[in-house]
Amino acid sequence: MRETTLAGSEGVLLEPEGATTGVLVLSGSSGRIETDRCRMLASHGAAAASIRYFGGPGQPGEARLMPLETFDDVLADLHSRYQRLVVLGTSWGAQAALLLGTLHPEIDAVVALSPTYVAWAGLSDERPQRSSWTLRGEQVPFVPFDDEAIEDALKEAEGASAHGELPSYCEAYLSALEKYADRVPAATIPVERIAGEVVLVAGGDDALWPSVLFAEAIRRRRTAHDLETIVVSHPDAGHRVVLPGEPVLPLSRRLAWGGSEAADRELGLRAWPEIAAIL
Template sequence: MSGWVPLCLRRAARCWSLPGGGFSVQPAGSCRGVHLDVSPAKSIADESVCIRAAGLSPHQDVTLRALVLTEQDRLFDSSAQYRADSQGRVDVSRSPSLGGHYRGVVPMGLLWTLSPASMEEPYQKLTKFDLMGSPTLIDLCVHSGHADFSIFPGRILAKQRIERWYSKPGVRRIRLREGNVRGSLFLPPGDGPFPGVIDLFGDEGGLTEFRASLLACRGFAALALPYFRFEDLPMTMKDFRLEYFEEAVNFLQKYPKVKGPGIGVVGSSKGADLALSMVTFIPQVVASVCISGCNANTIADLHYKGTKLSSLCYDVDQIIVLESGILDVSETLKNPNTDSIIPVEKAEGHILFVVGEDDKIWNSKHFAEEAIKRLKEHGKDNYELLSYPGTGHRIEPPCSPFCSAMIDRLFGIPVQLGGEAIKHCSAQQDSWQKIQDFLRLHLC
């Protein structure tokens, strides 16, 4: 079934699938003392949890399943098949999954592989919009046998609901309309001062806040900064002016709870080449994290105080339609030319490049290596590179499940992102901590 299925049928399917609905539900712990323990039951979304089942028969086959019903009434799920040990226990940090959405020992596999359920439109991203007021609720269940959920889910032996929060007590969110700057400022608990970071995303536009909120949970004053398709900002990306981003830097630098004097930037995709331009041209930016970016200016010309970087051109004739109907755009970005390359050798701040070696949007590893080559040629050593095999384009905090493809805003068709689920999510977990360490090193 797909997205056109009538709402009544979609809800009926959810009732049958979700814990608490349908004929297969058993109260937690009521089936011969089977118990599911997920700890902590309440956690920040970037934290790991421990999942254990006990009270099973020795070597009993079971299926663990996770389900999320989103704020938009969309169902996401994942499952993995396990065999209990001789004492009737399953510990996902030690026990290998034998099938399902992943195989092997993957402690966070159930959360990492959450994807649209069979009755939902595919290629959607699990997104949380109400970051401050409510958690993402995840129901975890133990089903008897190695269940095939497309046929019959198997009896539920035990279940537990957990809460995953994008905020924590004391974190403040302040909506901004300061001069030309728009966005949301997230402040950690306490009086500060806190290291200041600007957070930029890619060509989806609008205001994306979840990473800034998580950074505030980790002690940073984080400004989620939109730059088009938001309020009175331009609706399309054309003729970027770096003065807008400089104004945001100056605002954050002067904010009473921001430590300063240097400001950090985290940027993804198009946001990454903006982050690279900011550390190159704006001296107050002393730390720049460029995730899945390019060493040249992309999409639209960039202007700053009489300097112009031309836009790197795309060759739409190089778009490939795969047999699945997904678009492969990995060969559409032409090699950077002199007019578009960011003169990164001018940067006095430090740069962290984070790339996936299976990026299918563009060759971000090659672009990072070209930027590093340019830095080396000018005697610079103010850079680090994190390069992850089996990892695609959209590298986010570890709360973000893997997406192999996403519906493109312009094409309305799924576009390939690249990566392998477990390798990609492992890279997200590893890079998230190293990004924080990098920012603390250069901002504190």
Template sequence: MRNRMRGWARVLVVLVLLGAGTTQCARGPGGRPVVEVDAPTALVDRAVHMRIGGLTAGEKVGVDLRAVDVEGKPWRGHATFRANSHGVVDVDTAAPLSGTYRRPDGMGLFWSMNPRSGDPEQAYFRPPYRGKSGFDLTLTATANGRRPVSRTLTRKWTEAGVSARDLTLAADAVVGSLFLPAAATPRRPAVLVFGGSEGGPGPAADAALFAAHGYPALALGYFHAPGLPDTLANIPLEYFRAAVRILAGQPGVDPDHIVAQGYSRGSEAALLLAQHYPDVVHGAIVYSPSDMANGGFPNFGQPAWTKDGRALAGGHIRLDHVAGPVLAIAGADDRLWPSADAARAIVKELDDRGNPHPHRALVFPDAGHGVGTFPYLAAGTRYTHPLTNEVLDVGGTRAANAAAQEQGWPQVLALLASLTR
């Protein structure tokens, strides 16, 4: 609360500096616009509030947000606004006259960025991550051909004190990245987080953000990474359990509140862990989920999951042993599979079985498979799968997916907060 009050105090100072309530704001040096940002440096998942002042009433101003992705490719979000009667554009509430997004949205410049070349619907902004604490964007305002004014915005993956360690098969018997918040008491809930049919070393950005919010997290790879199986086939649940044990043994972890978060095909593993190991996995967060155990990928003729050396039967995943909260998040326009129906089915089964723990489905009407996780990174609606090179229509719109992420991510953090002793 104290940090929030300080933030609003800064905003009030900005309002005064911009001359809110007056006929016209004072111009910046050389007659340039005045750009004010309440949090020039902030976590990736934090909204920032931007205002452009120093304009005349009704004057048009172009606002650009530029960044470079992990491959060095430039991206740009743009909007043209008309100043209000006080010579101010409040980006939170101003409707763009034109640009990369259409409706009032304070973070529209972020999620609507387009690459310089190529189809934005098939592009995903992947900012620098490994070895970096954050990345920079440049916000620029230009009015009436006058000299533009720019601000640098820094988006952070972690907060001070967060530690990170890579886990290897040789040393740890699992592949992933472990993130621990600064030492604090009491112990906190923890998250084992993993992705879907894309495979790879695990969603480290998600885990880093969890730790930044005070929740220890382990981003786990389980196939299509060095030393791991090439495809999603015959993956033992014991492998995930070994990762849970590593996480439970970390200082600052409450071993009675460890939650599995899985996306897409990973949702099957998260639900199976909560079902088969309720003593160590105490709930699940599932994005674009399935309520079924499907075959392997890309070879559906193989079993995806095993336990005790035997293939787990395909079909409906029983949820009669789940001993913790379940949050299922889906988009009703998911065109890969019926994840909205699955999210509702998961909650219905828990209801029917009288599960006493909180469980609910968040279904966003116009979102697609890209309904998660944390918000404000630009992402298209068509995805080239890394294992098959097939271009997949994942549904939704960029705006709807962005809105779902902005609304869904706080619910995930709220679930973890509810488990904090």
């Protein structure tokens, strides 16, 4: 297997001999390069690349106003060298993966782990709020955060801090969708434009955002356009999805993810046959 560093130290590509599928792997809001996940996918015969899309040289310092064109070069490279092109993203990266699927008809499949059906405001304390993403220099329409609901979640967690509780933002996301309902139609990702296959993986105990609810919204929209969508879920899994053979990353110390290691691994085990089929 060949391992190549991309764009200096801001990306990695693992290429097993005889690979026919290229996968772009996108992290969530951590912004990390997903080397472990790439190695796992490469062990199953797929070429896997992961790049940093914020926080690197010349990039936004936070997950805010990130150009979707950031991914164009690596997508073009994978597409030119492999028969199939897949994008696999987690959480904030799932948001990007779905958006990229609507923009690049050459993408054969999108795998979205803990997905969202709308584009959100960027992760920043700066106000006014701005989109997470830009396209051709313009902000992608987005749903703003409900700052009051976020403050309530923080206060609730602070009041329960003696029990080691971390803030859950599920209600804050739902509150934002209600408060800014007029922004939702424009911010909804037009998933019916994704020409390839779509696999969604979501945990029913996701404490960060209601990913099962979001996944079902994506499936309904695609079903209305006679497009098949695979949804894999587990009632006890949380926001993280651990695929077979992957190490379990440490839990966040700032917010609740929900689930448990056993349930998160079980969700990954359930999802793997669907993911392997598109590789």
